[in-house]
Structure formats: structure tokens, C-alpha cells
Amino acid sequence: MESLVVPVLILLAVVAGVIIAYRAARGRKAADGGAQSGPARPAQELARTAGEKLSEGEHRRLYAMIAQGQAMAAIRLYQEVTGEGLRASRDAVGALAAHPQPYRHQEPVEAAEEDDEPQRFPYRYRAIASKGDVTREVSSNMLNDEIYGRIRSLARSGDTEAAVNALTRHSDISPVQAREFIALLDD
Structure with missing residues (x-):
């Protein structure tokens, strides 16, 4: 049981770090007066739509990277898979970390x-x-x-x-x- 304490603490620290980074980025956008092109979406909706863009294998790999504290690798993976920009990928990964989404099988x-x-x-x-x-x-x-x-x-x-x-x-x-x-x- 003691051997699981350190990995669980690391996982919690990573999730907290991603949440803090996401909220800070969201606060900067609000401070800019909503200068973004579209309306701000709630983080849960962003997480849901971001999760739908991933295949089952990509979903599994992305959450493994988040759990291992590899936030930059997770952002790069999301960016590569979806073709979205760096900021959108960062926001999506932050939302996925803050609001974990189960994999939903997509119909062709x-x-x-x-x-x-x-x-x-x-x-x-x-x-x-x-x-x-x-x-x-x-x-x-x-x-x-x-x-x-x-x-x-x-x-x-x-x-x-x-x-x-x-x-x-x-x-x-x-x-x-x-x-x-x-x-x-x-x-």
C-alpha cells in the first residue's frame, strides 16, 4: 500500500497543476475582454467535445500521458491527432484533465x-x-x-x-x- 502513495500523490499534483494552468489561461482570456473569436464554452463541454475527437487508442494514450505528468506530450498528441492549434490543444487537454471523459464509441x-x-x-x-x-x-x-x-x-x-x-x-x-x-x- 505504501508503494502506491507516491504515484497517487504525483498524479494528484499533476492534475492540480493542469487545472491551475487551465484556470489561469481562462482568466487571461476573460481579462482580455473576450478577444477570442467565438463565445467561451464551459470546460465540461470543451472536455466532452475534445474527447469525441479521439479514437479509443488515442483516448487511452492521452489519459496515460496526463496521469504520468506528461502534459506537454499530451498536448502534442492532441494537436497531432486533431490538427488543432497549440492553444486550442492546451485548453482541450486541460479540460480533459479537469473533467475526465469516458471513451464513447463513435458510429462511422x-x-x-x-x-x-x-x-x-x-x-x-x-x-x-x-x-x-x-x-x-x-x-x-x-x-x-x-x-x-x-x-x-x-x-x-x-x-x-x-x-x-x-x-x-x-x-x-x-x-x-x-x-x-x-x-x-x-x-
Whole structure:
């Protein structure tokens, strides 16, 4: 039990530090007379919307960084994942630390697009994945950089089934071949 006291105290100190930094930043914004472009949002709402922008793996990594006192790394991760600016990322991470959010599974946004036939391009796109001595290639005229990027993002975030479904939908390979290909991407 004594071995847990120090880590718990460190965690509490980090959370308190993030809360104080967030409140100080919020106070500076109020002192500026609301010079920001939009209306100020309550911290709980900011935390909720910030949490919704994260995949399950990103959510887990961000909160692990917060718990370990790596506030700057958490801000950089949030900034990289969402593409938001430094200040917005700092505020979002501060709100997430002050108002922890559970991960909420998000429904795929492109569900309506699933019913449509994939677009065929006038060229064949080649996607190659390898790990060690194993190399797999997918060549299709229904793939492009954007679609392949989404498939890679799904694979790296741990949503293997969605990545397999997207790959089989945009190529002429079987689900078994798609799983073999996706297994090479998920690192």
C-alpha cells in the first residue's frame, strides 16, 4: 500500500497543476475582454467535445500521458491527432484533465456512403505493406491516397474490422487477404 502513495500523490499534483494552468489561461482570456473569436464554452463541454475527437487508442494514450505528468506530450498528441492549434490543444487537454471523459464509441460518419458503389478511378492504385520478410500488395482502381489513408488510420487505431471492410469494399481481395494486409499496417 505504501508503494502506491507516491504515484497517487504525483498524479494528484499533476492534475492540480493542469487545472491551475487551465484556470489561469481562462482568466487571461476573460481579462482580455473576450478577444477570442467565438463565445467561451464551459470546460465540461470543451472536455466532452475534445474527447469525441479521439479514437479509443488515442483516448487511452492521452489519459496515460496526463496521469504520468506528461502534459506537454499530451498536448502534442492532441494537436497531432486533431490538427488543432497549440492553444486550442492546451485548453482541450486541460479540460480533459479537469473533467475526465469516458471513451464513447463513435458510429462511422460515412455510413450513408456504404450503400453506394465505390468510385472507380482511371488508374490502378498500388498499396504495399510489409513487415520483416512478409510483403503484401493490393492493386485496385477503387483506391486512392485518401481512401488508403483512412484504411491505415483505422488499422493503426485498432479498428481492424472497419479497416478490413473498407479494404475489401475498395478492392477485389477477399476478407482473409485483407486481414493479412491490415495485420501488416497496425503497428
